[in-house]
Amino acid sequence: MTSVLQIGPLTERFNTALAADYAVTCLWQQADPEAFLREQGGAFEVVVTSARFGCSAEQLVLLPNLQAICSFGVGYDAIAVEAARARGIPVSTTPDVLNDCVADLAMGLIIDCARRISETERFVRAGRWSDTPWTGLGRKVSGKRLGIVGLGRIGEAVAQRAAGFAMPVRYHNRRPVAGSPLGYEANLLDLARWADFLVLTCPGGASTHHLINQGVLEALGPSGCLINVARGSVVDQDALITALTEGRLGGAGLDVFAAEPDVPGALRGLDSVVLVPHIGSATEETRLDMEQLLLANLQAFVEQGALLTPL
Known part of the structure; x- marks a missing residue:
């Protein structure tokens, strides 16, 4: 059986399916993961990981016989991709199957921020409506201008949904x-x-680290809203907090953060911000599809020597 090193746990369903067909060692269960890799790292042919757990350059050094990395998710900034490529180690992710759900969430955050859904839900849940009429006004979504930073598969799915709201759409890419x-x-x-x-x-x-900085936030302005379903590292979080606190940015809908799961109290205390715990792909259907694609990548590599969805 192919020797697989699993960096971190996924669902019990996935863990069981993986162990049924492969000789799996769970790195997170080792008392001293680094010492374990120094002693046993040469035994592993494939790493199974996720966008959350990644695979560092330091870990790669301790895996001299590694042949492939199969990851759950589309993000790969936690994986030492360049170091893997330098050794001829292919890396796969699980693209496309999560486009719809991430795009759906982006639209949900837009609507929530504009119509103040989370804020007013807290108002009602706290029992305040019986004593104090709600007088705040939200903002209309239909017909508003939507800018997309990164028109890949998910960005295109967001644009498709925006068409249903008659939103003019423009985008920024390198080209x-x-x-x-x-x-x-x-x-x-x-x-x-x-x-x-x-x-x-x-x-x-690295190429998008703090791409959204103070200048971009101020350009978006006091009536603008930032929606982040990408990665927390893309936004200068300190600059974001300052812009929101000082009223130089109208609002934000955030699925991702700079140091997850740590969310600064300054963000948690702002009614102008909608905060969700990195749930872009978190639906039953999409997570199952992602698991199956990861397993299909692993099977294809073992049987044919090639990944189905390599970077």
């Missing part, structure tokens, strides 16, 4: 997407100035 009918903004600041809502669907990693 225009061939064949896209959407408006391209080469300058991120120009996109932020134009947009009512700025949705982040770009990858994480």
Whole structure:
């Protein structure tokens, strides 16, 4: 049986399915994971991991016979991809199967921020409505301008949903997407100035670290709203807190954070912010599809020597 090192746990359903067909060692169950890898790392042919647990360059050094990395999720900033490539180790993720659910959540966060759904739900749940009429006003969503940072598969799915709300859409990438009918903004600041809502669907990693900085937030402005379903590292979180606290940004809908699961109290205390615990792909259907695709990648590599969805 192929020797598999599983970096971190997934669902019990997945863990059981994996162990049924492969010789699996669970790294998180070792008393001293680093010492274990120093002693036993040469035994493993494949790493199974996730966007959360990753596979570091330090771990790769201790896995001299590794042949492939199969990861759960689309994010790969926690995986030492360049170090793997330098050794000819292919890396797979689980793309496409989660596009719809992440895009659905992005639209939900837009609507929640604009219509103040979470804020008013807290108002009712606290029993305040019986004593104090709700007088606050939200903002209309239909017809508002939507900017997308990162027009990949998920960004395109967000744009499709925005069409149902008659929202003009423009996007920012490193370069225009061939064949896209959407408006391209080469300058991120120009996109932020134009947009009512700025949705982040770009990858994480060094190339996008703090891409959304003070300047972008100020360009989005006191009536603008930032929606992040990408990675927490894409946003300068301190600058975001300052902009929100000082009223220089209208609001934010956040699925991801700089140091998950730690969410600063300054964000938790703001009614203008909707906070959810990284649930973009968290539906029964999508998580099952992701598990099955990871297993299919592993099976394809073992049987054919090639991954189905390599980076």
